[in-house]
Amino acid sequence: MRDKLEELLASSQRICLLGHTRPDGDCLGSTLGWKNYLKNRYPEKEVQVYLMEAHEKFSYLPGFSDIRHDVPKESYDLALICDCGAYERLGEFGSLAKSAKNCYVVDHHVTSNGEDFPFHTILPDASSTCEVSFDLMEEEFFDKAVATCIYTGLIHDTGVFKYNCTSQHTMEIAGKCIARGIPFSYIIDDSFYMKSVDQQKMTGKVLQDAKLYCEDRILASSLSLKDMRSFNLEQKDLDMVVSILRETRDVDGVIFLYEVGNQLYKVSLRSNNNAFDVSQVAAFFSGGGHKMAAGCSLKGSPEQILEKLFGEMRKQLDAEDFQSNKRCRE
Template sequence: MEKTVPVIERLKREEKDILIFTHENPDGDGIGSMIALYLFLKKLGKNVTMAMKDDVPYVYNFLPHVNEIKKLPINHKFSVAILVDAAHRKRAGTEIQAHELIRIDHHVGGEFESIYDCVDDYSPSTTALVAELLRTWDESLVDKDIATCLYTGLITDTGSFKYNNTTSKTFEIAKFLTEKGADPHYISKMIFERNKVNVLLLLQKTLSTLQLYDNGQIAVLTVFREFLNETNTTEEDTEGFVNFARSIESVKVAVIMIQREDLKTWRVSLRGKGEVDVQEIAKYFGGGGHKDAAGCRIIGEYEKVKESLIEKISESVNRKVEVMR
């Protein structure tokens, strides 16, 4: 893919230190992209470090070489830093020091900063872009560990090939990675079948908050801080909960509001089903994402925050109906 060529040429030239980093609250796509790129560049003898602000979430602790991920911030200025799976370096949640920035991402709304931006918002995942990049560079260096990391991001960002970002190209990349040693059964088992009982208890409490609006077109779930305390779980354990709200037949937009430690900030995740562009809604509240999956942060009192969200979502849902008529 031609978009990857300037990045490859730039990295080939790099003889000093390279940092690879991803966004805070990292997911399978961010971590998978980061480790895959790290392993590949290491094989080429590059001086490379991978780092992020948060710990590796439990579900991704099976990935190869996770223990080599360093903690951000790092008090050192790198020659070049590669941001994966985020539109802006601010998404790292902490300061990054580097002379030059490369971006590999598939989010909508980032600004192009240089020719070293490998951004394609049609790509199902950042790992799909990284797979293309590594294939273009030197396919023979893609081994089982690298393929495992890339396959992980591909299935987590496509909901195991269920979301509308899944195309024949997605399966083509999955085929390539499987041929390189990624084991689909093993990876799915590690990600989706290692739930802790506490997480199910948290899910139970969260589902009890379900509220429907606009004739069942909008579903809202809430994770109050006390739920996390009572079940001895963390915010990262709520990953995927919003999909239960989305799975309701009548629902067009599903929302989960997660109360942060300060009790007044709400981390909001929005999920669509192809009809309503939830990225637009998130953008209104200062966030971003994709058409079917987006997020934002809102500060305020619970009922008021919820009300303003419902109002905005309701506008989009009803506008859609009008257009369809």
């Protein structure tokens, strides 16, 4: 498939880069990484990134200010889609992918099956789309700007190299990024750890409201739209909450629900200690993600949504591999 991507890149004059809605560090890092790479590799081509609702904490990424948020009238020769394997996850830019002469997906989501996009490189064992992207790039064109973007994706999807998706290869790529002179310490602090006072206070409320369910195996909490607004926050300001909830000893899974419309909640699922595969729970509700981190959207009150999720989670929690995993840890 690498040859196919090279052929498509070489033969396309107008290229757009797309990713999923509410782009995270890996989605922004990979789309902007490709933009900066293509500027070096093919300076004569027209390359444009389209993404909705990118968080300003990523504004240090080279090319961030050139991201377009509007759906253009013109169509492209190639849509290079990063960190997203399905039309519906592209939000308003799905039409841009549909109108492009060709599409190519670079992704690592286990739930991306390539059904929507026949040309793809989807590697579920890779830590991040940035890792997959690096492996598709020629190192000669991998400069400091590209490295800043790729490193951002690596740290966000590995939780700063702590999740078990981190491999020797991930660290080798990180080393190559550092060798390009990137401000890695600043990138980690500013894009991953630092929060506003309002974000800290909101996180405090979510932690305070958290409750244990399913024989104390699952910790869950939620945030209504009204509460989110009372802290002057938007959806894109909530991305770290579930990771903080997850830092809880002796729970096998964490659920964070946040309201995005009238009784419509975005669901963030996390698994601890490899206890179960949350991507299957999310996929059951038409969402997706990875074994340890996945998401979907559901309608109802938080209590009703939790009941639905527990129904699916129990199937996994009761499974033999969960039991043996639990025994292992005892």
